[in-house]
Amino acid sequence: MRLLTTISLAATVCFSGCDVIDNPVIDLGIGYRGEALVPEFSLLTGGPRHVLIEDFTAHECGNCPPAAVVAEALAEGGGGLVHAIAVHAGPLAAVQDAPFDTDWTCEEAELWWSQLGIQVNPIGRVNRRGGSGASLPPTVWEAEMEAALIEPANLHLQGLAVEDGDDVHVHVHGSFSAAVEGEVRLAVVVLESGLVGAQLNYASDPEVLTDYEFNHMLRGSVSGGDGLPWIADASAGDVLQSDYSMVWNPDWSIENCHLLAIATASDGEVLAVLELPWAE
Amino acid sequence: MTKIVSKWLLGLAVLCFCGGALKAQDLSGNEDQGYITGNVQVTMQTYNADSLIGAVVPPGKTGFNAFGNLIYTKGDFSAGLRYESYLNPLLGFPGRFHGTGIGYRFARYKKGQFDVTIGNFYEQFGSGMLLRAYEERNLGIDNALDGFRLIWRPVDGLVVKGLYGKQRMDFDSRLINGPGIVRAVDAELDVNTLIASLHDSKTRITLGGSFVSRFQAGSTLSVDTLVLEVPQNVGAWGYRANLQHKGFQANLEYVTKINDPNADNTYTYRRGEGVLIGAGWSTKGFGVTFSGKAVDNMSFRSDRNLLLFDLPINYIPAITKLHSYNLAATLYPYATVIQGEVGGSAEVFYTLKRGSKLGGKYGTKIAAQWATAFSLDTTNLTGVEGAVYGYERNSWKPGSELYIRDVNIEISRKISNKWKMKYTYFHFDFNTLATPVTTAYKGIVRANVHVAEVAWRIKPKHSLRTEFQVLTTGIDDDGSKQDRGDWATVLAEYTVSPHWFFSFQDQYNYNTAEGESGLHYIYGSIGHIEGSNRIAVGYGKRREGIFCIGGVCRAVPASNGFELTFTSSF
Incomplete structure (x- = not known):
């Protein structure tokens, strides 16, 4: 009986202590499945640096609408080189009683929020300069953007987004004009504009606006917020292309959406960012 | 922190008190109140800059490591703690160890x-x-x-x-x-x-x-x-x-x-495997052992x-013997290649009989060992399989890359009541790419080490032990000397029993690959022993090297300065 008890206890420990994984590869379901051949891109060996401005915002953040104005103005004045994302995350973005009963957050937004060194709304990152934890108040976004714009671009992106029934195909082409140490990751995220909902705004009267228009809102991604590994220790002249297919979320109005390709270095800084044009 | 320390000291005091209380209630008349044992070790070192040997001075200028164990035992119950101090840690010790406090505490009982x-x-x-x-x-x-x-x-x-x-x-x-x-x-x-x-x-x-x-x-x-x-x-x-x-x-x-x-x-997701086999036979004056090891x-x-x-949860023993002589132990010490290796060893002991022609009056002991380890016999996988599993093992046979070959023989003889001698020869073929003990050479270092040890009992309570060691490395095809060249060591230890000991050591590095003039690493120490207390002071230079215990090695930087050590137990 004692031996039996001993063996039973040991067996319990053994069976519960092993995660045998026959095939550890996780199928993300984003392999290219379009019928059309993937597009070919001509080699791009130079070009200006693009800049990503991430505006961490929330519907119950009364100081956020002025920050959104700053981000949108910088993007509009950036001549196509500056890309803004409104990232709804943090406690003030939580679903509350009406009128703040819409969930504008997503997994990618929460991931990016978790990376911030200072978690407060409004706060932002500009090309994630200083690493993914660096967070900047809106007052310095412009200066940071100007500093980022004059940095040399080591990676040059081209791309295309193709609507195909329930799917959207994404093609991203990259060429390196200088070596980049460490792992480069590629994220493709979905942004939506023209969304209407409630927003607290201390600068308006009344402070609660029920028809506030949200633009460039982060809705999701093809690749996860951190993106997928793309290349390690890239050398000048390296060229690569990734082709993905995603099942489009019907909650997203495709005519109001655009996709951003974001390539990041191993320290989290944005190497390159590009708004993918929709195929005609 | 102070609160935590106080809590533990209070806890120990309570244990002692309980021991006394139990005594009062013990109807069997057992007078056992339990007892406390412990020990202390203190090492303090000063550091001087020495550009010749690459010794640097840390910001704190001194290093201080100390610990003390206190263990209370009463019958089948015991409890104890170890108090540790790293203020700051000695060079070569994990630099992230800092501060002073309790690093180990336990209670144990058997029923x-x-x-x-x-x-x-x-x-x-x-x-x-x-x-x-x-x-x-x-x-x-x-x-x-x-x-x-x-x-x-x-x-x-x-x-x-x-x-x-x-x-x-x-x-x-x-x-x-x-x-x-x-x-x-x-x-x-x-x-x-x-x-x-x-x-x-x-x-x-x-x-x-x-x-x-x-x-x-x-x-x-x-x-x-x-x-x-x-x-x-x-x-x-x-x-x-x-x-x-x-x-x-x-x-x-x-x-x-x-x-x-x-x-x-x-x-990678490959399964791990390991096999350890050993066999031995011994009789009076003769013994032989064989061992084999394969880990993947x-x-x-x-x-x-x-x-x-x-x-580390586990420990993979090294196939080679742990050497104690300074040059053999610290210049090319082998540590298991943790990713995988196949190795074997054989060791034989033989005692030449007393009074025989070869054995001499007191007999002569001979021990010889051969040990070697190779890489695994593997084939690298490619594509997704390669990324996930890395490689596949073809067999348990040795692969193509030699990691270590260690051949040594030791002959020891007592000459008379006053004289004992021991000669040891080592040969190493040591792959510094597999076990990176040096940055000066990449490849197989061929090294030969000769050690003569002489112990002389000068008179009652006075004895002198000396070691003379020489290590020579091979010469490459381009005529250059391998690694850091040749080494010689002289060690003398004079003991006046039971209280005093003095030691002197000079390590000399010569015939270097760069043709630099030789470097001397001289270290002297004096110590006093009083019962279970021992205090020693040393001064001199110590070269950078690899310090190993049980096949596990750590790099220790060069240093120049005083060292004070104190050990005690009660």
Whole structure:
């Protein structure tokens, strides 16, 4: 009986202590499945640096609408080189009683929020300069953007987004004009504009606006917020292309959406960012 | 922190008090109040800059390592703690050890079939290839478990151990454990004790089996362009057997581990395996032993992301013998290649009889050993298979890359009542790419070491022991000397029993590859012993090198300065 008890206890420990994984590869379901051949891109060996401005915002953040104005103005004045994302995350973005009963957050937004060194709304990152934890108040976004714009671009992106029934195909082409140490990751995220909902705004009267228009809102991604590994220790002249297919979320109005390709270095800084044009 | 320390000291005081209280209630008349034992070790070192040997001065200018154990024992109950100080740590010790506080504490009692430990404890299953929680204080290695351990002896001859705990990883004025949880069970069966008819058999058989599991939170990891699922629970298990019959003994141990992507195996999912075989026979004046070892991907830690000395759950013994002579021990010490290796060794002992022509008046002892280890016989996989599993092993045969060949012979003879002599020769073919003990040479270093040791009892209570060592390295095809050239060491230790000892050592580096003039590393010390207390002061230069204990090695930087050591026990 004692031996039996001993063996039973040991067996319990053994069976519960092993995660045998026959095939550890996780199928993300984003392999290219379009019928059309993937597009070919001509080699791009130079070009200006693009800049990503991430505006961490929330519907119950009364100081956020002025920050959104700053981000949108910088993007509009950036001549196509500056890309803004409104990232709804943090406690003030939580679903509350009406009128703040819409969930504008997503997994990618929460991931990016978790990376911030200072978690407060409004706060932002500009090309994630200083690493993914660096967070900047809106007052310095412009200066940071100007500093980022004059940095040399080591990676040059081209791309295309193709609507195909329930799917959207994404093609991203990259060429390196200088070596980049460490792992480069590629994220493709979905942004939506023209969304209407409630927003607290201390600068308006009344402070609660029920028809506030949200633009460039982060809705999701093809690749996860951190993106997928793309290349390690890239050398000048390296060229690569990734082709993905995603099942489009019907909650997203495709005519109001655009996709951003974001390539990041191993320290989290944005190497390159590009708004993918929709195929005609 | 002070509060924590006070709490523990108070706890120990309470234990002592309870011991006294128990005495008062002991109706059996037992006067045992229990007792406290302990020991202290203090090492303080000063540092001077010395550009010749590359010695640097740390910001604190001195290093101070100290610890003291206090253990209270009363009958089958014991409890204790170890107080540690790193103010700041000595160079060569883990630099992240800081501060002063309690680094180890435990309570243990035995009652009937059960033996329970609460708090910190050390443990080893079999040879340690599955689990070995141990301490090598001089290397700064301490992976003590912190949790609960139960030892159960349900029947005579069977010992079952079960444990749950975290492992010590760091020290910053307190014990800091790693993130993983270790769960383990081990059973060892003494067949002769269990089966009455075998009680008096000359053949003794012991069987054992273990299972060890680590839990560490995790989700996915990326390898190339793949996203992979991380196993949070990694299990390893093994079996062992030991057979003894008169002068013959043999042992066999097999271990295996499921998919465990970690920093040691570059996050691949290959299973791990290990085999250890040993056999030996000895009779009066003669003995021979053989051992074989093959390990493949058996690195097992309680944090999958760490390397080197951090949080090892298991221990893979080295196939080579641990050498004690300075040059052989610190210039080319072999440590197991943790990713995998195949090796074997043979050792023979023979004593030439007293009074024989060759043996001399007191006899002569001869010991010789051959040990070697090679890479595994593998084929690298490509594509997704390569990214996930890395390689496949073709066989347990040795691969093409030599890691170590160590051949040594030792002849020792007592010449007279006053004189003893020992000569030892070592030959190493040492792959510095597999075991990177030097940055000066990449490849196979061929080294020969000759050591002559002479012990002379000058008069009652006065003795002198000297060592003369020479190490020469090979010459490459381009005519250059290998590694850092040749070395010679002279050591003299003069002892006036029972209280005093003096020592002097000069290590001389010559015939260097760069043709530099020789460097002397001179170190002298004086010490006093008073019962169980020992204090010593030394001054001089110590070269950078590799310090190894039990096949585990740590790089120690060069230093120049005073060293004060004090050890005591009660």
